[in-house]
Amino acid sequence: MSDEIRRLSDELAREPASLVFLPLGEALRRQGQTDFALKVALRGLERHPHNADAHDLLARIAVDRGELERAFDEWDMVLRFAPRHAGARKGMGFVLFRQGKLEEAERYLAEAMEADGGDQSTIAALAHVRRALGRPISEMPPAPERPSDAGRPALPPLPEMPLQPRASGETRISGAHHRGSGEVRSSGEILRPAPSGGGLPEPPWLSQTLRNSAPPPAAPVPDVDPREREALARNPRALFADLIGDADQTALLLDAEGFVLAGAYVAGDGRDVAQEVGAELSGVSDEAQRAMRHLDLGDWQQIVVETEVATIALAPGPRAGLLLVAADGAMPLGMVRRFLDRAAARARSFVEGIA
Amino acid sequence: MSATPFSDVLAALTRQRGVLGSMVVSEADGIIVDSNLQIGVKGNVVAALAASLYRKARLSAGAAGLGTANFVQLEAERGRVCAIGRGDLLLVTVAESRANVGLIRVEMLRATQVLEQ
Numbered sequence: 001m002s003d004e005i006r007r008l009s010d011e012l013a014r015e016p017a018s019l020v021f022l023p024l025g026e027a028l029r030r031q032g033q034t035d036f037a038l039k040v041a042l043r044g045l046e047r048h049p050h051n052a053d054a055h056d057l058l059a060r061i062a063v064d065r066g067e068l069e070r071a072f073d074e075w076d077m078v079l080r081f082a083p084r085h086a087g088a089r090k091g092m093g094f095v096l097f098r099q100g101k102l103e104e105a106e107r108y109l110a111e112a113m114e115a116d117g118g119d120q121s122t123i124a125a126l127a128h129v130r131r132a133l134g135r136p137i138s139e140m141p142p143a144p145e146r147p148s149d150a151g152r153p154a155l156p157p158l159p160e161m162p163l164q165p166r167a168s169g170e171t172r173i174s175g176a177h178h179r180g181s182g183e184v185r186s187s188g189e190i191l192r193p194a195p196s197g198g199g200l201p202e203p204p205w206l207s208q209t210l211r212n213s214a215p216p217p218a219a220p221v222p223d224v225d226p227r228e229r230e231a232l233a234r235n236p237r238a239l240f241a242d243l244i245g246d247a248d249q250t251a252l253l254l255d256a257e258g259f260v261l262a263g264a265y266v267a268g269d270g271r272d273v274a275q276e277v278g279a280e281l282s283g284v285s286d287e288a289q290r291a292m293r294h295l296d297l298g299d300w301q302q303i304v305v306e307t308e309v310a311t312i313a314l315a316p317g318p319r320a321g322l323l324l325v326a327a328d329g330a331m332p333l334g335m336v337r338r339f340l341d342r343a344a345a346r347a348r349s350f351v352e353g354i355a
Numbered sequence: 356m357s358a359t360p361f362s363d364v365l366a367a368l369t370r371q372r373g374v375l376g377s378m379v380v381s382e383a384d385g386i387i388v389d390s391n392l393q394i395g396v397k398g399n400v401v402a403a404l405a406a407s408l409y410r411k412a413r414l415s416a417g418a419a420g421l422g423t424a425n426f427v428q429l430e431a432e433r434g435r436v437c438a439i440g441r442g443d444l445l446l447v448t449v450a451e452s453r454a455n456v457g458l459i460r461v462e463m464l465r466a467t468q469v470l471e472q
Contacts, residue, residue, distance in 0.1 A: 277419040287411045288429055291404035291436070295397070295449075298432025305412045308422030326421065333457075 002031065012040075017047055025057045034064045049266040050244045052082035059091055068095045080238030086116035090125065097129060105129050236262035237272070239350055243342050248328035251343040253350070256320035258282040262350055265326070278324060285314055285322050302340065304333065313340040318351040364446075364466040365391035371462060373454025375434070379470065380406050380445045388444065396449060401436065405447040409438040426464070428456065439463045441470035 008024035021044030028037035041058045048054050059074035072095045078088035093108035109126040116122065239262035240251040252263035258279050265274040288300040303314040310326050313336050317323040325343050327336045361379045368377035369391040376392030378401070385406035392398045413424040429436045430452075437448045437459055446463055450456070 273420075277421075280415040280418040284408070284412050284415055287404075287408045291408055291429065292431050294400050294404060295431075295434070295436070297434040297436075300429060300431045302428075302430040303408075303412070304426075304428045304430075305416055305424050306426040307416045307424050310416075310421045312416065312421060 002027070005031070019044075019048065019051070019053075022053050022057055025061070029057070029061050029064060032064075034061055037061050038065070045266065047248060049248075049250065050081055050241060052078045052085055052088075055081070056085070056087060056091075059088070063091070063095070068098060071095055080241045084115050086112045086122070089115060090122050093125065093129070097125075102129055102133050106133060106135075236350070237264040237274075239263055240343055240346060243339065243346060249325060249331065249336075249339060250327075251323070251325045251339070252278050253317055253347045254278045254282055254322040254324065255317075258322075261317075261321060262347070263324075277326075278322075281312065281314065281324055282322050285316070288314075302337070304336070306333075311336045313337060315340055315344050317344075318348050321347075321351070323347050359389045361389040361469055362391070364469045365389060368446075368448055368459070368462055368466065369393070371450075371454065371459055373451040374459065375449045375451060376401070377446065377448045378402055380447050382406050382410055382440055382443050382445050401449050402447060405436050405438045405449075406445055408436070409440055409445055413440070426460065428460070430456075437463060439467055441467045444470045446470060 005024065005027050008020055008027060012018065012020045012024055021040050025037045025040040025044065028034075028040060038058075038061050041054060041061055045051070045054050045058065055074045055077040059071040059078065062068070062071035062074060072092055075088040075091045075095075078085050082088070089108045089112035093105045093112060096102075096105035096108060106126065106129045109122060109129055113122045113126055236253075239253065244250060250263065250265050252265055252274050253261040255261050260274045260278050263274060264272050265277045266272055284303060284305070285300070288303055292298065292300050299316070301315065305312045305314075307329070309329050311329055311331060311333060312324065312326045315323045323340070323344050325336065325340045327339065365377045365379065368374060376390065376396040376398065378390035378392065378398060379388040380386065380402040381388060383406075385403035387398055387402045390398050390402075408429060409424070409427050412427045416422065416424045425439065427438045432452070434449065434451050435454065435456060437450070437456070439446050446466055448459055448463060450459060
């Protein structure tokens with residue numbers, strides 16, 4: 001065990017709720033101890049289920065373990081919490097590239113470059129993919145020059161890179177090398193399909209992608225803008241992501257039948273158990289309705305249940321649905337109610353938007 | 356009528372502003388063990404419904420992996436019902452909307468010691 005890992009482990013033992021699991025998981029991953037890294041990342045996600053960096057770490061561990069689909073899903077989660085996360089887009093581009101989905105890989109890499117135009121490894125990766133697609137590299141905007149780049153080539157030489165087989169068994173493409181200020185050098189290359197059963201050799205830009213994907217912190221978004229709304233329509237699991245931030249809380253919107261409409265509830269092992277939790281707790285609101293009918297107290301507005309580990313608050317959702325928020329038991333009740341109010345407003349605008 | 360171990364606690368709770376009544380209820384069947392209610396409050400109905408709601412909340416929270424329910428508060432347009440459980444007994448309070456629920460909650464948490472005796 002290296003000194004750094006020992007130090008980080010001690011620090012995490014002293015402060016289990018801290019974010020030290022991020023550098024510790026990364027250090028373990030870099031040492032090739034992916035099983036330990038996975039345990040550390042999952043334990044951290046239990047406490048910080050909405051932390052984009054934690055999902056990013058899990059994605060990179062998944063890549064190391066050859067679990068590409070899981071990596072893609074984790075990076076997809078990262079984008080729910082940090083829509084401008086360039087590292088996640090780059091990683092997703094890599095996964096798609098490995099899966100032979102070059103068109104989609106190009107789109108993600110282009111978006112990554114849009115988010116972080118100064119990242120040389122993204123430029124190299126995008127150049128590679130565009131060459132593989134036979135597209136002109138000149139479509140790419142030139143990367144902004146940085147003082148640190150002065151006096152050395154902007155990109156390392158591109159290696160011969162195997163590709164997943166496409167329609168034919170062998171693909172010929174025209175190569176190109178983006179050399180700093182827009183100069184493009186072309187050459188012919190033969191890309192052979194990857195050997196079946198074996199793992200693909202890791203291109204240099206991938207290693208750099210995975211190692212250097214330190215994301216910028218996600219800025220809280222005060223309201224849903226049209227682009228976000230469009231994204232949410234595609235994946236409603238992220239409806240409350242910006243309200244939740246990095247706190248130990250979660251929110252779910254259920255329809256009248258108790259099915260999850262939006263939101264997520266991630267268990268300690270990384271599974272989304274929203275449907276199970278929603279189904280169990282939706283019965284409480286039925287009970288409340290029954291009680292209100294008999295007691296003549298009007299419509300029910302809120303139910304708060306304090307348990308050993310959490311505070312759960314329920315409120316009637318739009319169209320006879322149910323809104324459920326859960327927060328760590330240490331969170332003051334007033335804050336939980338405030339969170340419920342904000343989530344209720346978001347749920348209303350979401351349901352009106354999809355109606 | 357002779358005093359029960361719960362009489363003082365219930366009287367103290369019902370003296371709070373906006374509280375319409377309080378009672379000790381059996382969680383299993385919703386039957387009143389002792390109560391201190393203002394005139395007009397349907398004690399039997401409140402007891403049965405509060406016990407049922409609390410039981411449902413406790414079972415649901417447990418099934419959802421959220422631990423044992425300690426305190427349940429139902430807020431409605433014209434009032435609220437609070438319930439706190441210890442063992443097989445519940446302490447239930449029914450109050451108007453204007454009642455200070457924070458104060459009621461603190462009083463109920465204090466009063467649970469009586470339920471444990």
